[in-house]
Amino acid sequence: MGAFLAAAAGFPTILFSSALVVVVVFWLLTAVGAADHHGFHGHQHFEAWGMGGVPVTVAFSLLTAVAWFVSLSTTVLLDPLMPFGLARAAFRVAVLAVALLVAWRTTRLLVRPLRHLLPDAPGPSRHDFVGLTCTIRTGRVDGGFGQAEVRPADGSSALVQVRQSGDDALGSGSTGLLYAYDEAGEFFWVAPYDSALDPRRPGSG
Known part of the structure; x- marks a missing residue:
């Protein structure tokens, strides 16, 4: 020894x-x-x-x-x-x-x-989802309930908690826009999304 x-x-x-x-x-x-x-x-x-x-x-x-x-x-x-x-x-x-x-x-x-088990770059953070569109996966979204599926740029998918401040019709299968993340509640604020109104869409404006 x-x-x-x-x-x-x-x-x-x-x-x-x-x-x-x-x-x-x-x-x-x-x-x-x-x-x-x-x-x-x-x-x-x-x-x-x-x-x-x-x-x-x-x-x-x-x-x-x-x-x-x-x-x-x-x-x-x-x-x-x-x-x-x-x-x-x-x-x-x-x-x-x-x-x-x-x-x-x-x-x-x-x-x-x-290399395949421990990728060098970390995956996307929750804040990277802000500004992305999502697909609602629950029958409704309100101020206390809702889930949606979001697909970041790396092609993966994630099921996230979503809430809305209004009473817009957001049901299963509809498209929403994640515009903010609530750290305390660990959920995203979502609003209805209409691709026809997207200024980045070809032919819009």
Whole structure:
């Protein structure tokens, strides 16, 4: 156990140990909702190194964990065999380079199957729905009841809660316009939508 602790606290593993502590703390904060796993920037750099397609935090965490393991295990197994002095220092520098290389290649392989499960870009937020049309899915919409289906630009669909301030005829299958989002009530304000009145419609006006 002492050998492992000494290796983890010595060069070069200490570099990865420090980064691993940051990674563990970050994911603990994410688990309790105090951090967002999409919040770490640097996507362009990871994409250039073949590790894009997943959130940067995931790629960085994998890279750190693999590098730490390779550095620790190599140091524990081979460092005692190295003579003291310049040879051992050169060996430890080589371990650093090998750990980074192995971690990079391994992370590239690991992110490939994760790309479809963990997309790099977050999905649309509720506020992205404001200004979109929707299809009413309930028999009525009033000030306290209503649901509608909305389709954002990415082609997905979502069932959202909708309310209206007036008494317009909004029934199942009719088209509405989501014009505001109520944070407290977690619903959208909706109004009847007539495509013939849309100023963006060709031939209108």
